[in-house]
Amino acid sequence: MTLFTPSSPERLRVDIWSDIACPWCYIGKRRFEQALATFPQREQVEVVWHAFELDPSAPAQGPLSVRDGLARKYGRTPEQAQEMLDHMTGVAAQEGLDYHFERLRPTNTFQAHQLIQLAAEQGLADAVEERLFAAYLTQGELLGDPEALVRLGTEAGLAAEEVRAALESGRYAQAVRQDEAQAQALGISGVPFFVLGGKYGVSGAQPAEVLRGALEQVWNETHPAPLTLLGGATPAEGCEDGQCAVPQPDTADTRG
Structure with a gap:
């Protein structure tokens, strides 16, 4: 796991907490990419993804549709819940994303976050995040199924055997828990959440x-x-680096 640290003098670090089960996180990812694309120092920005589970107690396959689950959670009718989903689908479309909540299969994302931790070690965290978001919110993949995660991980560039071994051993489970503990320590209660430069x-x-x-x-x-020198001239004599360079007087004998 990559621990949360401030930016270096040469770079700007951006830490992002998100959950694959969060539709707003995919929208936030796309909007951040748009912002970064026009940022002059984009090549000097380091992006680090962190795990956040909106519902750690969720089963591997939820018994309710996303519409019915939303209605129950917020005390709305199924029709009102569908209006909420239609609104979010419209917002996503404005960012070029094709949401299909009628296909979505609510699930537990703990293993999906472990897959992202593995990908981060190989510089593929962003690619795996992208693949999992599309799989969940557009294609209706069941991300609680380890075999689905193996297939999706390989599509994003990971080795199937390595993904399967990591998920079976739970090698990255503690890294996910550390991300979540850090979010709690920082007071992060919702996602997406961006931390820029370790302090904003x-x-x-x-x-x-x-x-x-x-x-x-x-x-x-x-x-x-850096400061711009004014006056239209090169720097004159001065003292720097703890010492002064004193010009030597002309010692030539000028007597007639």
Whole structure:
């Protein structure tokens, strides 16, 4: 697991807590990508994904449809819950995402987060996040099924045997729990949640322009621009680096 640390002097680190079961997290991912695409220092931004489970007690395969589960959770009628899903589908479409809640199979995401931890060690965390989001929210894959995770992990570039072994052994379970404990320590109660430069937080799937502004603000505060010399001349004599260079007087004999 990559521990949460501030940015280095040369880079800007962005830590993102999210859950595959969170439709707003996929929207937030796409909006952050849009913000990053127009950020001049984008090549110097390091993105680190962290695990967050909205419902750690969820079964591997939920008994209710997402519509009925939403209605029960918020005390709405099935029709009202469907209106909420239709609204979110419309918002996702504006970001180029094709949500199909009628296919969605509610599940537990603990093993999916372990897969992302494995992917992070190989520089493939973003690719696996993307594949799992699309599988869950668009294609109706059951992410509580380990064999589905093996197949999806290989589609994102991982080796099938390595994925299967990691999931069977639970090798990354503790890393997921550490991410979740860190979120709790930071007071993060909802996702997506972005931490920029180790000290600035942005909550929710903010518009791309808001995220871009946050990137600019944190970059400027943590990476101040060098001073521009005024006066139109090269630097004159002065003292620096703990010493002064004193010109020697002309010792030539000028007597007639």
